[in-house]
Amino acid sequence: MTAPVLKVSDLKKSYGAIHAVAGVSFEVLPGEIFGVIGPNGSGKTTMFNSVLGQITPDAGRIELNGQDITRLSPVELNQRGVGRTFQTLQVFGKMSVRDNLIVAAQEHQGSMFGRMFAPGDSGLGARADALIDQFRIRHVADKKAGELSYGQQKLVDIAMAFMSEPDLVLLDEPCAGVNPSLVGGISTLLKELNKTRKGSFVVIEHNMDFVMDLCHRILVMVEGKVMALGTPAEIRSNKQVLDAYLGA
Numbered sequence: 001m002t003a004p005v006l007k008v009s010d011l012k013k014s015y016g017a018i019h020a021v022a023g024v025s026f027e028v029l030p031g032e033i034f035g036v037i038g039p040n041g042s043g044k045t046t047m048f049n050s051v052l053g054q055i056t057p058d059a060g061r062i063e064l065n066g067q068d069i070t071r072l073s074p075v076e077l078n079q080r081g082v083g084r085t086f087q088t089l090q091v092f093g094k095m096s097v098r099d100n101l102i103v104a105a106q107e108h109q110g111s112m113f114g115r116m117f118a119p120g121d122s123g124l125g126a127r128a129d130a131l132i133d134q135f136r137i138r139h140v141a142d143k144k145a146g147e148l149s150y151g152q153q154k155l156v157d158i159a160m161a162f163m164s165e166p167d168l169v170l171l172d173e174p175c176a177g178v179n180p181s182l183v184g185g186i187s188t189l190l191k192e193l194n195k196t197r198k199g200s201f202v203v204i205e206h207n208m209d210f211v212m213d214l215c216h217r218i219l220v221m222v223e224g225k226v227m228a229l230g231t232p233a234e235i236r237s238n239k240q241v242l243d244a245y246l247g248a
């Protein structure tokens with residue numbers, strides 16, 4: 001059996017009486033695009049932020065490639081090959097698109113000392129250029145990120161998560177606020193990145209068409225628990241999921 005890239009076991013996080021994540025377990029396989037869906041308040045973001053070291057879970061274990069990463073900081077996780085995007089844009093508006101990408105990777109490369117004595121852009125320029133071409137944003141590469149449309153900034157934001165060449169990327173609502181005409185483009189891009197860069201992705205998203213088209217398997221969370229886990233076809237025909245969520 002293939003060893004998972006990410007293994008989450010019996011994860012729990014409460015806020016007072018609210019059991020935001022109440023014993024969630026799942027595995028993400030190498031090369032898999034794994035979707036996480038569920039109604040508002042079902043615990044998706046809390047689960048995500050626990051995996052990403054942004055919040056400390058009350059209980060449970062998180063493994064990356066067989067190693068315990070529970071309670072590691074976001075920086076440590078990034079250095080171990082975990083990338084992420086946020087619901088809100090993280091681009092630096094006054095910097096060029098290309099420089100945004102380079103800075104994103106410098107964060108990953110660690111110490112200020114290392115950065116000061118590294119030659120030039122330490123090869124990051126070439127990496128940024130490859131992503132600029134793959135994301136089809138060459139025509140805006142030298143523009144200030146703040147001058148781009150929201151959709152273009154979202155593409156830059158996603159590209160930034162790939163600058164550290166991560167094994168695992170967690171994408172928090174990549175379609176939120178994006179013009180519907182760009183949603184298909186993001187899906188195509190993520191499929192391409194998944195093929196060419198061989199990483200695994202975990203995607204939280206409310207856009208159901210996007211999730212069903214993009215993901216190999218989907219986890220449905222309801223009230224902090226796993227209601228279902230399966231292929232898009234299995235999730236679409238799951239009566240419990242239809243009643244609680246999709247059929248609404």
Ligand SMILES: Nc1ncnc2c1ncn2[C@@H]1O[C@H](COP(=O)(O)OP(=O)(O)OP(=O)(O)O)[C@@H](O)[C@H]1O
Binds near residue numbers: 039
């Ligand atoms: N910092 C916090 N303090 C108190 N309660 C919180 C906190 N963060 C989340 N919660 C509660 O935990 C539950 C799960 O919230 P969470 O944001 O994880 O859900 P979600 O599925 O990501 O929702 P959405 O789709 O709206 O982003 C909710 O009841 C929420 O109000």
